[in-house]
Amino acid sequence: MEKIKSLEDLKKLRAEALEKRTAKVISGQKEVIVGMGTVGIAAGARETLKAILDYIESEGLTDIVVRQTGNIGLDSFEPIVQVVIGDQAKVTYGRVTPDAARKIMKEHVVGGNVVKEYHIEGK
Amino acid sequence: MRELTLHLLDIAANSVSALSQNIHIEVVEDTINDRLFMSVKDDGKGMDAEMVKKVIDPFVTSRTTRKVGLGIPLLKAAAESCNGWFKIESEPGKGTLVEVEFQRSHIDRMPLGDLPSTILTMIIATPEVHWTFRYRVNQEEFFFDDEPVKQELEGVPLSDPMVISFLRDYITEGIQSIQPPE
Numbered sequence: 001m002e003k004i005k006s007l008e009d010l011k012k013l014r015a016e017a018l019e020k021r022t023a024k025v026i027s028g029q030k031e032v033i034v035g036m037g038t039v040g041i042a043a044g045a046r047e048t049l050k051a052i053l054d055y056i057e058s059e060g061l062t063d064i065v066v067r068q069t070g071n072i073g074l075d076s077f078e079p080i081v082q083v084v085i086g087d088q089a090k091v092t093y094g095r096v097t098p099d100a101a102r103k104i105m106k107e108h109v110v111g112g113n114v115v116k117e118y119h120i121e122g123k
Numbered sequence: 124m125r126e127l128t129l130h131l132l133d134i135a136a137n138s139v140s141a142l143s144q145n146i147h148i149e150v151v152e153d154t155i156n157d158r159l160f161m162s163v164k165d166d167g168k169g170m171d172a173e174m175v176k177k178v179i180d181p182f183v184t185s186r187t188t189r190k191v192g193l194g195i196p197l198l199k200a201a202a203e204s205c206n207g208w209f210k211i212e213s214e215p216g217k218g219t220l221v222e223v224e225f226q227r228s229h230i231d232r233m234p235l236g237d238l239p240s241t242i243l244t245m246i247i248a249t250p251e252v253h254w255t256f257r258y259r260v261n262q263e264e265f266f267f268d269d270e271p272v273k274q275e276l277e278g279v280p281l282s283d284p285m286v287i288s289f290l291r292d293y294i295t296e297g298i299q300s301i302q303p304p305e
Contacts, residue, residue: 010275013289017279034248036136038194042124046132046237049244057284057291066282068248070140 020062030064030109035080037071043078044097051098052081055105064109077120083108093118124194126236127161127225132245133194134163134221139249141167141219146252148245150238151259152227154303158207159227159235166218175211198223205229234305239295242267246290247281258298265297 034040034049049068056064072080077094081104084090091114093104100118107115124130131148138146143165151160170178178195199209206226213219225232238258246254246269256267272281272290279286 007271007275010272010289013285014276014279017276017283017285036132036139036248038133038136041129041133041136041194046129046240046244049248050240053244053247053282053287053291056282057287060284062283064282065280066248068136068139068244070136 017062020060029084029086031067031084032064032105032109033067033069033082033084035070035072035074035078035082036068037078039071039075040078040080045079047098048079048081048096048101051101052105055102059105059110061105061110074120080120085109085112092120094120124197125233127159127233128236128238128241130194130198130223130233131161131163132241134198135245138163138165138167138219139252141165141169143167143218144251144253145255147255147257148242149257149259150235152235152303153261154227155261157227158224159232160222160224162220162222164218164220169215169217169219170211170213171215175213179209179211195221201225201231201233205232238302239291239298242294242298243287243291246294247287250281256294258301260301260303263301265301267294267297 032052034045034052036045049066052066056066072082072092074080074094079096081093081096081101082090083093083104091108093100093115096104096118104115104118107113124133131150135146135148145166147164149160149162153160179199180196181193202209202223202225206229207224209223211219211221242256250273254269258265276286281290
C-alpha cells in the first residue's frame with residue numbers, strides 16, 4: 001500500500017476503503033471493546049489496544065469497530081477486552097496481554113471461536 | 124503507572140467518561156527553561172468543588188458515594204516531588220481543565236513514554252469525541268485536529284486498516300520530527 005502523508009491524500013484513501021467495504025455485509029458488525037479505566041491503563045490496556053489496531057492493519061480487516069470504555073468492574077482481570085459479533089452475546093476476556101489480544105483477534109473476531117483460555121465465564 | 128503518557132491517557136479517559144464532546148490535549152517540552160507541561164481540557168459535565176477535592180485526595184472523606192481512582196493523586200505527588208505542580212479547574216456543566224508540570228531534568232521525573240500510541244489509541248477508540256492535540260518543543264509545534272480527517276473520511280470508520288495506518292504515520296512523524304531526546 002502506498003504511504004499517505006497529507007490530508008489531501010485522504011480522498012484517495014476514502015475511495016479505496018469504501019470499495020473494499022462493499023463485500024463485508026455478510027459477516028455483520030464486529031465490535032472490539034477495551035476497558036480504559038485507571039486500573040486497565042495501569043495493567044497495560046494501551047498496549048493491548050495498540051496490538052488490536054496493529055492486527056487490524058496488518059491483516060487488512062475492514063469490518064471491525066474498536067472502542068474504549070470506562071471501568072468494567074473486574075479490576076483483578078484487567079486488561080479487559082470484550083468482543084461483540086453481530087447480534088451474538090458479548091464475550092468478556094480478562095488479562096488480555098498484546099499476545100492474548102492477537103490470539104483473540106485471530107481465533108474469535110476473525111475465526112468465530114471463543115478463546116477459552118482468556119474467557120471470563122458468566123460475563 | 125510508570126509513564127507520563129499513561130497518566131495523560133487516564134485523565135483523557137476521565138474526560139471521555141464525563142461525556143465531553145471536545146477534548147484538547149497539550150504537551151509542552153521546554154528544554155531551555157527545563158520544564159515539561161501537560162494539560163487536558165474538556166467540555167464534559169465537570170465537577171463541583173467537593174468532588175474535585177475528593178479526586179485530588181480520595182482519603183479526605185469517608186463517603187464513598189462515587190468511586191474515584193488513584194491516578195490523579197499519584198500524578199500530583201509525582202509532580203510535586205519533581206519541583207512541579209498540579210492543578211484542576213472544574214465547573215459543573217462547563218468542563219474540566221487538568222494541568223501538570225515537572226522539572227524536566229529532575230532525576231525522579233517519569234519518562235514521557237509512548238506519546239504517538241497514546242494519542243492514536245484515544246482518537247481511534249473514541250470517534251464520537253472531537254480531539255485536538257498540540258505538542259510543542261521550544262519554538263516548534265505539531266498540531267493535530269481530527270475533525271478535518273473525519274470530514275474527509277465520511278462513511279469510513281477510524282478503525283479501517285488504511286485509516287489506522289494513515290493516522291499512525293501522520294501522528295508518529297509529526298511528534299518525532301520535533302521530539303528532543305529524553
